[in-house]
Amino acid sequence: MLSYNRRQLELCLRAGKNISLVPADPAFKFSEHTTYGLGGGASRAYFPRNLIEARAVFGYARSRGEKIFVLGGGSDVLASDGGFGGVVIGTQKLTGVLRLGSGKIFCLAGTKISPLLSYCQKHWLGGLEYLAGIPATVGGVVCMNGGAGGKYISSNVQSVLVFNGEDVVLSAKDCNFTYKHSTMRDIECIILGVVLKVEPSEGSVIRSRISERLANRWTLPKGRSCGCVFKNVRNGDGQFISAGKIVQDCGLAGFGDARVFVSPEHCNFIINNGGSAREVVCLIDKVKSIVKQRTGIELEEEVVRVGEF
Numbered sequence: 249m250l251s252y253n254r255r256q257l258e259l260c261l262r263a264g265k266n267i268s269l270v271p272a273d274p275a276f277k278f279s280e281h282t283t284y285g286l287g288g289g290a291s292r293a294y295f296p297r298n299l300i301e302a303r304a305v306f307g308y309a310r311s312r313g314e315k316i317f318v319l320g321g322g323s324d325v326l327a328s329d330g331g332f333g334g335v336v337i338g339t340q341k342l343t344g345v346l347r348l349g350s351g352k353i354f355c356l357a358g359t360k361i362s363p364l365l366s367y368c369q370k371h372w373l374g375g376l377e378y379l380a381g382i383p384a385t386v387g388g389v390v391c392m393n394g395g396a397g398g399k400y401i402s403s404n405v406q407s408v409l410v411f412n413g414e415d416v417v418l419s420a421k422d423c424n425f426t427y428k429h430s431t432m433r434d435i436e437c438i439i440l441g442v443v444l445k446v447e448p449s450e451g452s453v454i455r456s457r458i459s460e461r462l463a464n465r466w467t468l469p470k471g472r473s474c475g476c477v478f479k480n481v482r483n484g485d486g487q488f489i490s491a492g493k494i495v496q497d498c499g500l501a502g503f504g505d506a507r508v509f510v511s512p513e514h515c516n517f518i519i520n521n522g523g524s525a526r527e528v529v530c531l532i533d534k535v536k537s538i539v540k541q542r543t544g545i546e547l548e549e550e551v552v553r554v555g556e557f
């Protein structure tokens with residue numbers, strides 16, 4: 249139950265001033281909102297409960313020139329132990345899926361992949377099963393152009409509703425999707441929702457595709473991580489070489505110490521086993537430097553660093 253009049257808040261938003269009606273989370277810590285389980289606080293953190301609140305907090309912070317970090321599922325974020333000197337806007341309460349027609353759904357940005365796939369299975373809508381097991385929100389996956397098994401969400405995106413002070417609808421083309429990248433990473437904005445293309449498919453078929461994907465992922469390292477730390481590397485022919493394989497071939501499986509180490513099972517995962525963000529960053533930098541020395545390859549980070557390191 250919202251404790252204010254939506255119209256009032258809309259007016260506040262237009263005036264770019266008072267957002268006191270949207271509660272901030274005074275106890276916010278990145279460590280409680282990221283899969284790494286690392287990171288300190290923020291100047292202020294909000295978890296808007298609807299799109300009006302999301303626009304209000306974003307618009308207010310922006311009008312004051314504050315730094316803004318939009319946090320989805322926190323599954324690709326490495327936040328500094330000292331925290332972030334700006335405003336965090338978490339999307340985890342912006343959830344919901346709406347069917348727009350036989351081949352389209354609208355998802356609010358904070359919807360997690362697992363409930364999205366449950367919705368698809370229930371309504372016999374296929375085409376997104378490859379996302380099964382990614383511990384992320386729709387907004388985060390779209391922002392990062394995430395995917396698995398050679399498929400990326402860009403192939404399902406029809407349009408993206410972003411707010412950057414005003415609502416803007418970006419077509420898939422406007423999003424300029426490339427490998428693990430989209431325009432939304434370059435502009436200061438919050439993704440509010442996404443229209444995804446889906447296709448009719450039987451519930452049992454969807455279920456078995458999801459189970460297959462989940463079974464394939466079973467071998468991924470356990471423990472706290474951000475998934476793949478580095479982007480795969482394109483060779484001269486435009487083919488991708490696995491960054492994990494490059495790290496492994498440099499003899500770095502298990503490199504690190506008991507607190508923070510390169511996973512021996514999958515060398516693109518760096519596991520946090522009671523360490524700090526500083527220790528993770530030191531290990532990332534060491535791996536990059538050794539790989540550069542031994543192969544000449546400059547690994548690029550996929551993980552998103554937040555705050556000062």
Ligand SMILES: Cc1cc2nc3c(=O)[nH]c(=O)nc-3n(C[C@H](O)[C@H](O)[C@H](O)COP(=O)(O)OP(=O)(O)OC[C@H]3O[C@@H](n4cnc5c(N)ncnc54)[C@H](O)[C@@H]3O)c2cc1C
Nearest residue numbers: 318320321322323324384385387388389394395439474475
């Ligand atoms: C165990 C594990 C397995 C993984 N497997 C995969 C995999 O198979 N494939 C894959 O692609 N990734 C994988 N990842 C990485 C991660 O899940 C993806 O990068 C995912 O897209 C991040 O989504 P998120 O919601 O957690 O975003 P976050 O980690 O919270 O944020 C990531 C980036 O997106 C931005 N962002 C998030 N939401 C919004 C929004 N609404 N508006 C604007 N910007 C936003 C953030 O500012 C940040 O820059 C894995 C991670 C883990 C921990």
